[in-house]
Structure formats: C-alpha cells, structure tokens
Amino acid sequence: MGGKAEKGTPKYIANKIKAKGLQKLRWYCQMCQKQCRDENGFKCHTMSESHQRQLLLFADNASKYIDEFSREFSDGYLELLKRQFGTKRVNANKVYQEYISNRDHLHMNATQWETLTDFVKWLGREGKCVVDETEKGWFVAYIDRDPAAIAAQEAKAKKEKMDKDDQERMLEFIEKQVEKGKKETASEPTYTEFKRESSQERLTLNLNLKRKNEDKKPELTKSALLVKSKEESSKKQKTEENRSKQNALDEIREMQERAKEKANRKDYWLTEGIIVKIVTRSLGEKFYKKKAVVEKVVDKYGANVKLTDENTRLKLDQNHLETVIPSQGRAVRFVNGAYRGQTGILKDIDTDKYCCDVEISEGVLRGRIVREVQYEDISKLAS
Numbered sequence: 001m002g003g004k005a006e007k008g009t010p011k012y013i014a015n016k017i018k019a020k021g022l023q024k025l026r027w028y029c030q031m032c033q034k035q036c037r038d039e040n041g042f043k044c045h046t047m048s049e050s051h052q053r054q055l056l057l058f059a060d061n062a063s064k065y066i067d068e069f070s071r072e073f074s075d076g077y078l079e080l081l082k083r084q085f086g087t088k089r090v091n092a093n094k095v096y097q098e099y100i101s102n103r104d105h106l107h108m109n110a111t112q113w114e115t116l117t118d119f120v121k122w123l124g125r126e127g128k129c130v131v132d133e134t135e136k137g138w139f140v141a142y143i144d145r146d147p148a149a150i151a152a153q154e155a156k157a158k159k160e161k162m163d164k165d166d167q168e169r170m171l172e173f174i175e176k177q178v179e180k181g182k183k184e185t186a187s188e189p190t191y192t193e194f195k196r197e198s199s200q201e202r203l204t205l206n207l208n209l210k211r212k213n214e215d216k217k218p219e220l221t222k223s224a225l226l227v228k229s230k231e232e233s234s235k236k237q238k239t240e241e242n243r244s245k246q247n248a249l250d251e252i253r254e255m256q257e258r259a260k261e262k263a264n265r266k267d268y269w270l271t272e273g274i275i276v277k278i279v280t281r282s283l284g285e286k287f288y289k290k291k292a293v294v295e296k297v298v299d300k301y302g303a304n305v306k307l308t309d310e311n312t313r314l315k316l317d318q319n320h321l322e323t324v325i326p327s328q329g330r331a332v333r334f335v336n337g338a339y340r341g342q343t344g345i346l347k348d349i350d351t352d353k354y355c356c357d358v359e360i361s362e363g364v365l366r367g368r369i370v371r372e373v374q375y376e377d378i379s380k381l382a383s
Contacts, residue, residue, distance in 0.1 A: 004070040028107050029054075048290050074119075075265060081142045092120045092131075105206040153231060155319060158376075159267055166262065173254070180247075261338040268300040269335040274379040276305065280320035286312070293382045323379035325349065325356065330356060331381040339370060343381065 027036040029045060032054050036042035045051055077328035081095050096116055099105055112151055118137045124131035130141040207289040271294065278290045293307035298315065301329040305321075306313050325344060326332065329339075334342045345370060355372040 002220060055274055066110070069106060070113070073106045073108060073111045074123075074128075076106060077119075078123075081129070081140065082144070085142065086141050089130075089139050091136065092116060092138040092140045095140065114172065128339065129291055154269070162265065166258075171260070177251075192198075234364070253363075257338055264338055264340040265336060266340075269376070270294055270297045270301070270303045270321070271333060271335050271341070271379075272297055273382050274305075274333050274335065275324045276321040276379060277310065277324050278314075278320060279322050280316075283314070284322070292321075322355070323376055323377070326377055326380040331361070332378045333381050334358075334373075334377060335346075335379050337377045339365075344370070344378075346378075348365050 005015060027039065027042040028034070029036070029042070029051065032045070032051055035043060036045055054257055055152070068188065071242075075101055077095065080099050081090070084098065085095065093116060108116070108119070111119075113122065115136060120129075120131050120140060123129040123140060127143065132139055148218060148357050163350050274294050275291055276294060278292060281288050287307075291308045292314070293308060294303045294305055296304040297315070298304060302315060302317050303321070304313060304315050328346050328349065330346055332344055332346050334340050334344065339360065342365065343362050344360045346356055348357040349361050350356060351373065354375050356375070357371050357375050357377070358367055358378060359369045
C-alpha cells in the first residue's frame with residue numbers, strides 16, 4: 001500500500017524522528033553525510049559502491065579530512081556558544097544538545113575528539129574558553145577575542161582604574177595632611193614668661209663713678225642680647241607663618257586642580273583637529289597603524305577621519321583609535337582631564353612612566369607647565 005504513513009502509526013513516528021535528525025550517532029556516515037535508521041541500514045550503506053569511493057578518498061589523506069571536520073565542529077560549537085550564551089558560564093552538554101538539534105550539524109564521531117569531555121578540555125588548552133568541572137559536569141565560558149570587545153573591556157578597566165586612582169589620591173592627601181599636622185604640633189615653638197635667673201640679687205650702692213660704669217656695662221650687654229633674641233624669635237615666627245600660608249595656598253591650588261580634573265574627566269576624548277592612530281584590524285591590514293586627522297566628531301564617541309598619507313576618509317569609533325604623541329617641541333591638544341581643550345607645547349617625555357610635561361601655549365594659563373600628563377590625555381595637533 002503506497003502513500004504516506006497514517007498518523008500515529010510506528011512508521012509515521014519513525015519518519016518524524018528521521019526528519020528531525022535524531023537517529024543514533026553510530027549509524028551516521030560523515031563522509032557520505034548519510035543518516036541510517038538502524039544497524040542493518042548502516043551495514044548496507046557501508047557495502048555500497050558510493051561509500052567505498054568515499055573511503056578511497058579518505059584513505060588518500062585521512063588527516064586532512066579529520067582536521068577539516070574537527071575545525072567545522074569546533075567553529076559551529078563556538079559560534080552557537082557565542083551567539084546564544086555570550087561570555088556567560090554554561091553547561092557544556094547543554095550547548096552540545098543545542099548544537100546537535102540542527103539536523104545538518106557535523107557529528108562528533110568524525111572529529112579528533114572521541115567524547116565531549118575531550119573536546120571541552122581542548123577548548124581550555126587552546127584558550128578559546130574558560131572551562132571547569134563540577135558535580136554537574138563540565139562548564140564552559142566563551143572568551144571574546146573580538147578587537148572591538150577587547151577595546152571596550154580595556155576602556156572599562158581603564159575607567160575603573162582611573163576612579164580608583166582618584167580615591168587613592170584623596171586618601172593619600174588626607175594621610176599627608178594628618179602627618180603634616182602631627183609634625184607641626186611637635187615642632188611648634190613654646191613661649192614662657194621671662195624670669196630672672198636669680199631672685200635673690202643683692203642691690204648695692206657705690207659712689208665710685210668708675211666702678212658704677214663698669215657695673216652697668218654687663219647689664220647693657222645683657223639687655224641687648226635679650227632684644228636680639230626677641231627679634232630673632234619674631235623673625236622665625238613670621239617665617240613659619242609665611243611658610244604655613246604658602247602650604248595652605250598650595251593645598252588650595254591642589255584641591256582646585258583635583259576638582260577641575262574630576263569635572264573634565266570624561267569617557268569620551270575625540271576632538272577635531274588632532275592626529276590619531278587606527279588600532280583595529282577589522283578594516284584590514286591596509287589601515288592598521290595608519291595615522292589620520294579627526295575632521296568631525298560624531299555623537300561624542302565616533303569620528304570622521306581622513307588618512308594623513310592618502311585621500312581616504314573613514315568613520316570610526318574611539319575604541320578603534322588612540323592618541324599620537326609627537327616629538328618634543330611640537331604642538332599638542334589636551335583631550336581629557338583638567339586642561340581638556342587647551343593647546344600646548346610638548347616639553348619633555350618620560351617613557352618609563354608613560355607621561356610627559358606640557359607647557360600651555362594659549363589663554364590665561366599661557367606659560368604654565370603641566371607635569372606628568374598621561375599619554376592618553378593629549379594628542380598631536382594637526383598642522
């Protein structure tokens with residue numbers, strides 16, 4: 001009796017299972033890409049002429065086919081892991097079940113791995129995933145190595161470090177103030193009431209003029225010494241007061257600098273008129289490490305740039321760019337921090353600390369030298 005099997009019959013159920021591609025793995029031939037329904041069908045297939053031809057091809061270069069199948073399986077598994085679970089930690093078998101639910105998937109029995117455990121361990125050794133074993137089985141977490149994702153993570157880590165550094169600077173400033181207060185308390189001069197060394201002096205009257213003058217002479221010397229001592233003490237006190245005032249002014253200036261730094265510190269830094277370097281390979285090796293001029297800033301985080309050595313324009317995100325540090329004596333622009341927007345001249349470069357000294361060349365702060373400016377806070381100014 002021809003036609004389709006009736007609904008609910010064993011043949012109908014078997015056909016449905018076959019349509020989903022859920023037959024046993026050991027009855028699947030990867031070389032011929034044929035799924036057999038049972039052991040007898042698989043045996044008949046292995047004896048067929050088409051299968052024998054495929055086996056001859058496989059025998060000529062077995063490692064090539066196994067490597068190709070292994071690569072296709074790992075790429076498909078990782079693509080599903082990345083797309084559906086991202087960088088979250090997930091059970092490896094759960095991902096595998098999702099992978100094999102597609103009837104056109106590549107089967108593991110054609111790869112270099114005999115079990116899923118072997119495959120998961122390989123992912124860990126190759127650095128493609130973070131793997132760990134628990135009572136519930138092996139778990140995997142995808143490692144995203146996309147340049148844009150890595151740049152975004154680095155920017156996030158840099159911002160967190162910057163916030164942490166601000167807190168550490170504030171704590172360090174408070175500790176310095178406490179130490180300074182302790183030192184000032186310990187070294188503060190104490191003033192006591194002047195007293196004679198001896199209260200039992202005997203007063204005598206001598207009519208001899210010569211002797212009288214001799215007696216007065218040491219008294220005058222003693223009085224002069226006392227006046228001199230008071231003058232020196234007063235001078236020292238004034239010096240201490242001037243020094244304290246100077247320290248107070250320095251502290252106020254430092255607090256103002258920190259407040260300005262915090263107010264002008266942003267998570268975006270692109271500015272028109274500066275030279276930047278392209279640090280992404282997503283556009284191809286042709287543009288990698290090329291320098292360009294920022295012509296227009298788009299939505300704070302993007303920019304239209306023009307290459308310096310050719311008439312090519314691109315639109316890039318700031319995560320795909322970095323600042324350019326010129327040689328000494330060249331013009332730069334502050335792109336972040338307390339002096340954001342100011343123009344200056346590069347005076348000195350400290351390659352060990354990745355910072356430099358810049359003299360502001362315009363505005364009311366002209367001539368002021370800013371010390372230890374980080375590389376990412378300035379960029380070369382286009383001529």
